[in-house]
Amino acid sequence: MIRLLLDTDTAGDDTTAIMMALRASNASLEAVTINCGNVDFDQEVRNALYTIEVAGKSGDVPVYPGARHPLLREWETAERVHGKDGMGDSGFPAPKQRPESKHAVDAIIELVNSSPGEVTLVEIAPMTNLALAIRKDPAMARKVRHLYFMGGTNQYLGNVTPAAEFNMWVDPDAAKVVLHSGIPMTMVGWEICMRHGLLEGPELRRIAALKTREARFMTAVTRQERRFMKEVQGADAVSCPDSMTMAMVLNGAVATDVRKKFVDVDNESDLSRGATYVDHLGVLGRRPNVDVVYGASERLFREMLFRMLKGERV
Ligand code: RIB
Ligand code: CA
Numbered sequence: 001m002i003r004l005l006l007d008t009d010t011a012g013d014d015t016t017a018i019m020m021a022l023r024a025s026n027a028s029l030e031a032v033t034i035n036c037g038n039v040d041f042d043q044e045v046r047n048a049l050y051t052i053e054v055a056g057k058s059g060d061v062p063v064y065p066g067a068r069h070p071l072l073r074e075w076e077t078a079e080r081v082h083g084k085d086g087m088g089d090s091g092f093p094a095p096k097q098r099p100e101s102k103h104a105v106d107a108i109i110e111l112v113n114s115s116p117g118e119v120t121l122v123e124i125a126p127m128t129n130l131a132l133a134i135r136k137d138p139a140m141a142r143k144v145r146h147l148y149f150m151g152g153t154n155q156y157l158g159n160v161t162p163a164a165e166f167n168m169w170v171d172p173d174a175a176k177v178v179l180h181s182g183i184p185m186t187m188v189g190w191e192i193c194m195r196h197g198l199l200e201g202p203e204l205r206r207i208a209a210l211k212t213r214e215a216r217f218m219t220a221v222t223r224q225e226r227r228f229m230k231e232v233q234g235a236d237a238v239s240c241p242d243s244m245t246m247a248m249v250l251n252g253a254v255a256t257d258v259r260k261k262f263v264d265v266d267n268e269s270d271l272s273r274g275a276t277y278v279d280h281l282g283v284l285g286r287r288p289n290v291d292v293v294y295g296a297s298e299r300l301f302r303e304m305l306f307r308m309l310k311g312e313r314v
Contacts, residue, residue, distance in 0.1 A: 002027035002249070003118050003145075005111055007066075007104070008242070009037020009125035009167075010047035011078070011086025015221050017124055017242035018048065019214055020304065022055040024250050025313040031111055032063045033104035035125040037170055038078045039086035041068045047086050049095035054217050058097045066104025067128035070171035078166060081228050088223035108133040109140050116143035121183075122249055123149035124242035126167050131174035134181045147185040150193070150245040151175065152265065152276030154292055157191040161273070163266075165190040169274030172267035179265055179289060186255070186291040187263060188245040189276070196296040197244035201236040203302070207309060215309045240305070244296065247304045250314060254304070257295030262286040 004027050008014045021029040032052070034045050048063050069075045083089040100107070108129060112119050121144055123130060134141050151167035152175075158164045168175050178185075199207070204226070208219045222238045229237050248254045262279040266272045278292055304314050 002120055003115065004029045004120050004122055004249070005031045005033065005108060006122045007033045007035055007125050007129055008048060009035050010044045010051060011038035011082040012221060012225055013240050013242040014038070014124055015047065015051040015087070016218055016240065016305070017246040018051045019055045020243055020246045020250070020308045020314055022052065022057050022061070023308045023312070023314045027250055029061050030119070031107055032061055033107055033129050034063065034065045035067050035104070035129045036069050036075050037125040037167065038082055039084070040077070041065070043085055045099050046095055049097045049099065050092050052097065053095050054213060058095070062100045062107070063097070064100045064102055064104040064107040067132060070126060070128055071131060071173045073171065073173070075170065081225055083224035087221045088225070090220040090223070104129045105132045105136060109137045112140050112143050113137070117145055120145045120249065121147040122246060123147060123151065124245055126170035127151070127174040127178045128171045131171070131177035134177055141181040141183045144183045147183045148188065148245055148249050149185060150188045150241045152187055152189050152263070153191050154189040154276070154278045154294070155191065156275065157194065158275070159190055163272040164274035165276070168265055168276055172265050172274040175265045175274070176267050179263060185289070186248070186258065186293060187276070188241070188248060188293050190241060192293050192296050193239060193241035193244050196298045197240040197301060199238045199240060204236070204238060210309055212309060212311050214311060218309060240301070243305060244301055247301045248293065248296070251300060251304065254297050254300045255293045255295070256297050258291045258293055260288040261290060261292045262288050263290040263292065
């Protein structure tokens with residue numbers, strides 16, 4: 001069993017990633033931690049708790065609120081993409097489960113230290129909690145089994161600026177700490193998710209037609225993003241960056257081309273704040289620190305997604 005801790009700014013596709021983890025036959029989701037990101041912080045906490053409830057697991061997975069703002073910068077959210085509540089403005093009821101009182105940073109440190117080499121971290125949000133955990137307990141970094149993160153871009157395909165992807169852009173200072181922490185890690189960049197994980201009109205209609213609790217939930221949660229994509233990109237589509245990352249965690253074959261590279265992030269300039277740089281040619285002569293995903297299986301990802309949406313094990 002893969003033991004997972006998931007750090008999320010729950011809104012939009014974060015919910016699909018959570019549901020996929022909860023349906024995995026080869027993994028156990030042991031903790032969810034919340035980072036500032038997509039929408040109002042307390043709303044993100046409620047969204048995570050409600051998603052766990054939709055998956056029929058209310059009370060089974062503890063949810064720990066963490067960083068309420070980035071390390072050094074003003075926090076800017078993404079309601080325009082996901083709706084004011086981050087859930088397509090669906091008006092979902094309050095969740096039954098309560099969040100834990102322990103801070104996410106301590107939850108991360110304690111879980112990793114309690115089982116050295118066993119816990120896999122999945123980051124689908126800005127990296128503030130992870131950076132704080134590494135700063136608070138630097139030795140913890142050596143005990144993480146692996147970190148998978150959705151973030152950055154491999155050769156500039158920004159979604160919040162021309163150069164930067166949202167998770168990196170919100171807290172590039174935290175990303176810097178994590179990238180240089182020595183944790184073995186895999187990067188799933190925005191460009192891979194756009195190339196292989198974009199669901200378009202016919203697939204979205206197939207999902208809506210499933211009529212399961214999970215499919216109805218996904219359709220509602222992504223409603224605003226679908227409008228946003230039409231408006232901004234002229235495409236009838238919904239992106240799946242977080243669930244695609246989770247699919248790779250659960251099934252290594254979803255990532256079809258992975259290369260070890262040196263990756264860094266810009267936290268100094270304004271124009272390229274949060275831009276990730278992958279040293280393809282090794283011209284910097286730095287030791288590679290990241291397994292970068294260069295290719296993904298659209299077929300396998302969709303198989304896993306549809307199994308989850310049908311209420312089956314993934
Ligand atoms: O840029 C995509 C990322 O930002 C995803 O994690 C999405 O959920 C949003 O948080
Ligand atoms: Ca996210």
